Every structure is written in C-alpha cells, then in structure tokens.
Amino acid sequence: xxxxxxxKSAKLRSARRSHAAKxxxxxxxxxxxxxxxxxxDGQHVLLEAELRALVGPxxxxxxxxxxxxxxxxxxxxxxxxxxxxxxREHHGAHTRTPHFLRWNARKDALLASRESAFYYQIA
Numbered sequence: 001x002x003x004x005x006x007x008k009s010a011k012l013r014s015a016r017r018s019h020a021a022k023x024x025x026x027x028x029x030x031x032x033x034x035x036x037x038x039x040x041d042g043q044h045v046l047l048e049a050e051l052r053a054l055v056g057p058x059x060x061x062x063x064x065x066x067x068x069x070x071x072x073x074x075x076x077x078x079x080x081x082x083x084x085x086x087x088r089e090h091h092g093a094h095t096r097t098p099h100f101l102r103w104n105a106r107k108d109a110l111l112a113s114r115e116s117a118f119y120y121q122i123a
Contacts, residue, residue: 063090
C-alpha cells in the first residue's frame with residue numbers, strides 16, 4: 001500500500017477509536033434526545049433552514065454534548081435531531097434560549113409531524 005494511503009487509513013482507525021471511546025463515556029445523568037420531524041408539503045426547504053439555524057448556537061450552549069442534524073435520503077423532508085445533554089436541566093435551559101424560542105414560534109407552520117423521546121445510556 002502506498003505510504004499516503006497507509007497514513008490516511010491509520011488516521012481513520014485512530015479517529016474511529018477516539019470517537020468510540022468518547023461515545024462510551026457519557027457523564028452520569030446525561031440524556032439523549034431523539035427528535036424526528038416531517039415537513040408539511042412544500043415546506044422542507046424552509047424547515048431544513050430553520051433546523052440548520054439551531055445547530056451552531058445550540059452546540060455552544062452549556063451542557064450540550066452533541067447536537068447533530070440528519071436527513072433521510074429515502075424520505076425527503078424527514079429530519080432527525082440527535083441531541084445529547086449533560087442533564088435534563090441543561091435541555092430545559094436550551095428550551096428557554098432565544099434561538100429555540102424563535103424555532104418554537106415557527107415550527108407549527110412547517111411541521112406535518114414531530115416525535116421525540118429521551119433516553120439514558122445503559123451500556
């Protein structure tokens with residue numbers, strides 16, 4: 001294998017091990033929130049823009065350990081938020097931030113459905 005491919009391959013393995021180690025050690029009391037959102041017909045572009053606008057400010061909040069936005073390639077207009085918070089209290093504080101309140105005021109015009117559930121890591 002050429003030297004540059006060996007370096008890239010080693011870096012990728014190292015990054016995977018590092019990510020797996022981080023994911024395995026959530027602090028006691030941390031919660032994961034999974035939110036699935038479906039856009040109303042014709043609203044997926046606006047919904048995605050609103051969701052993307054939440055990412056940066058939310059990731060900078062105290063207690064936000066992870067905040068990732070995903071889309072479903074086989075289901076246009078369907079999104080998933082994967083959130084990890086240091087505690088339920090940190091998530092509660094998130095719901096009182098200006099960027100969340102802005103989202104909350106606009107979401108009903110954009111959403112056909114929303115499902116969410118909190119989880120605690122057990123392994």
